[in-house]
Amino acid sequence: MSAPVAEVAASVALESIHVRRGAVLALEDVTGEFAAGSLTALVGPNGAGKSTLLETLTGRLQPVRGRVRCPVPRPEIAYLPQLARIDLRVPVTVADFVALGDWCRVGALRGIPERLRQATVEALHQTGLEALAARRLAELSAGQLQRARFAQLLMRSPRLMLLDEPFAGMDEETTTRLVALIRGWHRGGLTLVVVLHDRELARELCPRTLLLDRRVLAWGPTEATIAHHRWRHVA
Amino acid sequence: MSGAWTPFLEFLFLRRALVGSAILATSMAPLGTLLILRRMSLVGDAMAHAVLPGAVAGFLLAGLSVWAMALGGFVAAIVVALLAALISRRTREYEESSFAALYLIALATGVAGVAATGGRVDLTHLLFGSVLAVDADGLVLAAVVATCTWCGLALLYRPLVLATLQESFFDGTHVAMLVQVAFTTLVVMNLVAGFQVLGTLMAVGLLILPAAAARHWATRLEALLGLSATIGLAAAVAGLMLSFQADLPSGPSIVLCAGLAYLLSVIASALRAHARRLDG
Numbered sequence: 001m002s003a004p005v006a007e008v009a010a011s012v013a014l015e016s017i018h019v020r021r022g023a024v025l026a027l028e029d030v031t032g033e034f035a036a037g038s039l040t041a042l043v044g045p046n047g048a049g050k051s052t053l054l055e056t057l058t059g060r061l062q063p064v065r066g067r068v069r070c071p072v073p074r075p076e077i078a079y080l081p082q083l084a085r086i087d088l089r090v091p092v093t094v095a096d097f098v099a100l101g102d103w104c105r106v107g108a109l110r111g112i113p114e115r116l117r118q119a120t121v122e123a124l125h126q127t128g129l130e131a132l133a134a135r136r137l138a139e140l141s142a143g144q145l146q147r148a149r150f151a152q153l154l155m156r157s158p159r160l161m162l163l164d165e166p167f168a169g170m171d172e173e174t175t176t177r178l179v180a181l182i183r184g185w186h187r188g189g190l191t192l193v194v195v196l197h198d199r200e201l202a203r204e205l206c207p208r209t210l211l212l213d214r215r216v217l218a219w220g221p222t223e224a225t226i227a228h229h230r231w232r233h234v235a
Numbered sequence: 236m237s238g239a240w241t242p243f244l245e246f247l248f249l250r251r252a253l254v255g256s257a258i259l260a261t262s263m264a265p266l267g268t269l270l271i272l273r274r275m276s277l278v279g280d281a282m283a284h285a286v287l288p289g290a291v292a293g294f295l296l297a298g299l300s301v302w303a304m305a306l307g308g309f310v311a312a313i314v315v316a317l318l319a320a321l322i323s324r325r326t327r328e329y330e331e332s333s334f335a336a337l338y339l340i341a342l343a344t345g346v347a348g349v350a351a352t353g354g355r356v357d358l359t360h361l362l363f364g365s366v367l368a369v370d371a372d373g374l375v376l377a378a379v380v381a382t383c384t385w386c387g388l389a390l391l392y393r394p395l396v397l398a399t400l401q402e403s404f405f406d407g408t409h410v411a412m413l414v415q416v417a418f419t420t421l422v423v424m425n426l427v428a429g430f431q432v433l434g435t436l437m438a439v440g441l442l443i444l445p446a447a448a449a450r451h452w453a454t455r456l457e458a459l460l461g462l463s464a465t466i467g468l469a470a471a472v473a474g475l476m477l478s479f480q481a482d483l484p485s486g487p488s489i490v491l492c493a494g495l496a497y498l499l500s501v502i503a504s505a506l507r508a509h510a511r512r513l514d515g
Contacts, residue, residue, distance in 0.1 A: 059407025074407045081403045090272050090400045091456050100397050108390050136454060137400075 010072040010159040010191045011036040012057060017066035019049070019056050025214070026052040029066070032210065032219045034193055039186040041206035041222060042195045048213045050195045054079065054162045057193070070160070075104050078158035080149055082165050088138040094148050095133040098123050101155030116155075123154040128177060143174035150181055161185060163194045167201065179205055199226060242479050249479060251369045255377045256432045256471040256489060260441055262381035263425050264467030265388060265460040267446035270422060273399050276443055277334040278319045282419075283426045283439035284338035285315035287345030287361060290430060294356055295348070301372040305427045308435070312423040315341060320415075345435070364434035364486030373431045380428040387421050396456065437486030441467050444493035451500035466496050 012034045019027040026049040034040055042050050055061045056068060058079045070077075092100075099112065099120045106116060124130050127147040132140065140148060146166065153161070163182070167175050182205060186192055196202045202209055202222055209225040211217040218225040243249050270279050289311025290304040297303030315337055322333040349358045360368055388395075391414055397404050398411045405411035422442070429438035445467035446459075453459040474489030481488070
């Protein structure tokens with residue numbers, strides 16, 4: 001499997017960040033580091049600030065106190081928000097949607113280069129969507145749509161990948177495919193942060209875990225973090 | 236049919252109105268398609284209403300000049316767009332009623348402004364358009380705006396589609412905001428250019444109705460853009476004919492024709508869905 005290879009792995013350090021969401025302080029005094037090339041499960045109960053942390057890493061939200069040391073320029077951060085944040089009324093095909101992932105490098109006016117066409121075919125192949133390339137996004141099932149979003153991520157060559165509940169509501173086959181893709185990215189040297197609700201999946205997939213409930217409850221090797229804090233299964 | 240064309244051959248003002256509204260229809264309809272997809276129909280409506288007080292202010296300052304009234308309308312609509320953006324950022328749950336409030340305020344200000352001119356401006360013409368109103372300057376304005384729109388849409392197309400599909404794609408950059416600003420500016424320019432022939436109340440009709448009608452037929456975005464422009468063009472031509480023959484203001488005539496296309500599309504779409512249910 002060809003995964004995008006990061007030229008220089010990226011580490012991200014959080015220095016005592018406090019982040020507000022409306023009137024609520026969603027994150028409080030979060031300190032720690034996502035090491036270069038690490039794969040971290042981000043876990044915690046609903047409302048723990050997991051999505052807020054990802055949105056802070058993308059730069060959408062700014063900490064009211066503290067600092068994020070993220071040496072990665074924004075185009076090299078790939079962020080997959082929860083499935084609900086995509087507007088299916090826009091009638092584009094799966095192939096177009098996937099190709100748009102590389103928009104930054106193609107630009108606004110140029111024709112679609114052959115390299116991009118081939119990369120699109122390859123991304124569709126890796127996610128098992130070849131047969132659905134000409135379908136509209138709105139015609140896909142939730143699992144197929146999630147695969148299309150992963151195919152779009154494949155089109156980019158990010159150094160930091162942030163995935164918000166990528167397996168929520170997915171069937172076993174889709175989960176297996178997506179897990180394989182994430183493993184490929186990890187081997188390729190990307191720094192990955194994945195919001196998960198499933199303890200077994202965290203154990204299986206992620207060497208490190210950050211347990212969050214507005215504050216850092218634990219941040220370290222997955223086994224130790226889970227055992228130490230008797231993290232309850234919240235899925 | 237040739238009889239219907241005769242007035243256009245005969246009268247220069249009708250030819251001007253035809254060319255002006257045809258140009259605007261092909262620029263407004265594709266823009267409206269993206270406006271609907273971006274869930275901005277209501278904002279578009281509020282901005283259209285804001286053109287009225289702006290145009291009146293332009294008239295009070297500089298007299299009956301297309302450029303002064305257009306500039307006034309442009310500034311007022313941009314102010315409303317900024318207010319709408321501020322409101323939707325601060326009070327998400329009351330967005331809809333806030334936009335309604337904005338356009339009521341804009342409309343009331345405009346009508347009060349017309350009264351202040353002491354009858355020198357014909358309110359009906361401003362609100363509903365007039366085929367007689369399109370002069371050479373108005374045509375130049377329409378052509379400039381349409382050219383800017385086509386070029387602007389070509390430049391914005393990919394980031395606009397991406398930002399509409401998934402705004403988070405551009406998180407942490409200014410791309411989404413820049414795209415939104417450029418897009419809103421294009422919408423306002425079109426509303427302003429449309430006020431002569433369509434009137435400020437009706438200008439939004441060519442933006443929304445052809446696009447809404449096309450959504451019932453086209454399944455691809457490119458087809459949607461092309462079809463909405465075609466429906467808009469047909470509505471503009473048919474509407475002007477209706478306006479001349481039935482002695483109606485041009486704005487409502489064009490909007491009625493676009494509205495008819497919309498209603499027929501809704502019915503056809505409902506019949507298709509019914510037939511599918513019977514088949515399945």
